[in-house]
Amino acid sequence: MAPTNVGGIGLVAEDVHIGGQAPEPLTLEGIRTRRAKAGKLDAPTASYSDSDMFKAPQSFKKPLAKRWDHLLSPESAARKPCVLKQAAKHLKKPGLVSLGGGLPSSGNFPFESLSMQVPSPTGGFSHTSGLKQVTIGKHDVRDGEGNGVLDLSIALNYGQSIGSAQMLRWVTEHTELVHNPPIADWRCALTIGSTGSLEAAYRMFGDRTRGDGILTEEYSFSTALETAAPLGLRVFGVPMDEQGLLPDKMDELLSNWDQEARGGARRPRVLYTVPSGQNPTGATQSEQRRREVYRVCQKHDVFIFEDEPYYFLQMQPYQKGGSAPAPSPSTTAKPNGEPSSSGGNADVEAFMRTLIPSMLSMDTDGRVMRHDSFSKVVVPGSRVGWVTGSEQVIERYIRHAECCSQGPSGFSQAVLYKLLDEEWGHDGYLRWLMHLRDEYRGRRDAILRACERFLPAEVVSWTPPAAGMFLWLKVDHTRHPHASDKSLLALEEEIFDSCIDRGVLACRGSWFRAEHDKPLSGLFFRTTYAAASEEQMAVAIERFGDAVRGSFGI
Incomplete structure (x- = not known):
């Protein structure tokens, strides 16, 4: 059974159901309701925690996992708990004076606060407007500043x-x-x-x-x-x-x-x-x-x-020759700053169903x-x-x-907590992911349009990616004039070097072979649409196409 709420961590006792019908699957509203019932999280320096403290009740009605002792390595099986980490569990006892673990006093931390500007879901995550200034102080939790439950005195010390x-x-x-x-x-x-x-x-x-x-x-x-x-x-x-x-x-x-x-x-x-x-x-x-x-x-x-x-x-499927996609509802806002979707979190829930x-x-x-x-x-x-x-x-x-x-890192955890939990929340983070998906879909479509325009279709082919940030280009080596007297590695190196000479970097497929002692199964190059602008991608793909044409004598 899940542990009940101790000091504001985890579930409250009445949330743990024994018998009867299991609650509905966890929802965004369910998270808000359970947090409100549990009260403010009380987790000072090096607090012990585990996921069972934060899971919904229905999680504990499911079957248990198999055990994997027969697959674990001798190294892993031999590892024992860190005694100093285990001792930190006692730090929460009221009135306890610690002469144990070597946790430095936060008074000696030379950071009084961290400030950052972050985009808002209600502003369409614009990096030029609607930015919000947020600050994390050293003793926000101790001093009762805001509703935060993580400050620098906690985040920057040793933890679990x-x-x-x-x-x-x-x-x-x-x-x-x-x-x-x-x-x-x-x-x-x-x-x-x-x-x-x-x-x-x-x-x-x-x-x-x-x-x-x-x-x-x-x-x-x-x-x-x-x-x-x-x-x-x-x-x-x-x-x-x-x-x-x-x-x-x-x-x-x-x-x-x-x-x-x-x-x-x-x-x-x-x-x-x-x-x-x-x-x-x-x-x-x-x-x-x-x-x-x-x-x-x-x-x-x-x-x-x-x-x-x-x-x-x-992402949504690529439409060959289509125009750039319109932004999803999650990336726009009403004049009053509220998300444009009229269904509350309906668009977020619809996004999750598409995954x-x-x-x-x-x-x-x-x-x-x-x-x-x-x-x-x-x-x-x-x-x-x-x-x-x-x-x-x-x-x-x-x-x-x-x-x-x-x-x-404590710095990273503090910054991410402030952004994801205090500022965005789960629904805001999912809206950010929807926004990001649209960004990458636009980039993917741009590089695919450049491929259609600049690559010799008779020797270069590809499958439009449905996710991620990489496009895998297959070059038909069987049509190369020197296919009979040059190895695939030699042809790959020739095209790669020509690309570098022309001012474009495309990763060689051989770098990603699982078994380097086996012959190549084909001639491939990995490209990415993660960072370059649409104009830069077009230039790069044109240069790659020129390198292939030069090698093939097209």
Whole structure:
């Protein structure tokens, strides 16, 4: 059962229902109601917290996750709780004088306040008008300044590796609102970004002495591959199509695994995948595809690392030759500053319904560890994200973080809390994501129009991405005049060097191969529409097209 409210953290006692009909799924209004009933969050320096304190009652009526002792690495199994972090649980006792942990006095922090200007949902998130000045003081909570529950004296001191209670509450509510995990014992923990959490996850489930390997798409995020390599984990690629990972190919690979032929590597028990706007290919798995991949993982007892930095950048289909899309209702405002939608949060709820269900949302076993990040949808430099998984998996992650990273930056948590919780709220953040989706849809459409205009269609093809920020260009090497006497790597290098000479950078497809010892399956280049202006993208694509034409003699 969930813990009841203690000192303003979590649920109030009457919220925990025993028997009877389960409450309706969590809604935006439900979050507001439960927070009002729980009262002001009381979470001073280094407060202990966990997601069970902030989950809705219906979460505890679901089945428990499977256990994963047989997959955890010896390193992870050997990790013990940090005794100093455990001792910090006592700091909340009234009247206690601490001579224990080495938490510096906030009086010696040389920061009295932080101020920033942030855009408002009611102003259409304009960066030139409607900006609001917000300030975080050192002792706002102690002095009763405003309704805030996190100030600099708390955020900038040592804290629990799971993250501050204030930000943990927010990500727990957000996760339940969007994904509603179907197990009872799911939890969240804040991270120092998905690269850091992925490295920890590799070490939790992989061990070189056991000959462990990782499955992923045949073209995968290069940093994920480079993170696995020094840990001694072999990476094996699964063939893809325009929707990403092919479940039948994955099933075939696992069913016919030959350890000797694979250089002593055991049959992989972990899948790393980016289901939405996959990096580098831009492929997005449909709901059916995700369910099929999940079933294959159940069949072969494979654990899933679901890496989803682009999940909310799911866009409407591209209309070839169409004009730039109009902004969604969430990006405009009425004259009185209220959102233009007449249905309250109806447009936000409609947006959530358009999202392809995540693997976490269909994870009845607790075999998914989902990695979320603020990097692509707020700011990369925050270095804050969060992981969600079963209680066992998250507990093991926290044990790792306690001794390796101490958790995310206090500055970042303070700034994100002020923006996401106090200023925007859950509905405002979702409106921001709707706004951002429109921004990226416009960028995607611009680069696709440039491709239609400047690339030689007889040799270059692409699938319009349905999410994310990458466009994967396929060059038909079979039509190259030197296809018979030049390797794919040589042709790729020739085009790449020509691009650089012409003043454009497009990433070589070979950089993203899961298995570098295997021949290339084709000639590819990854481009991005994340930052360049529409005019710059047109110039860059024209230069890329010239490089291809020059190589092919077109």
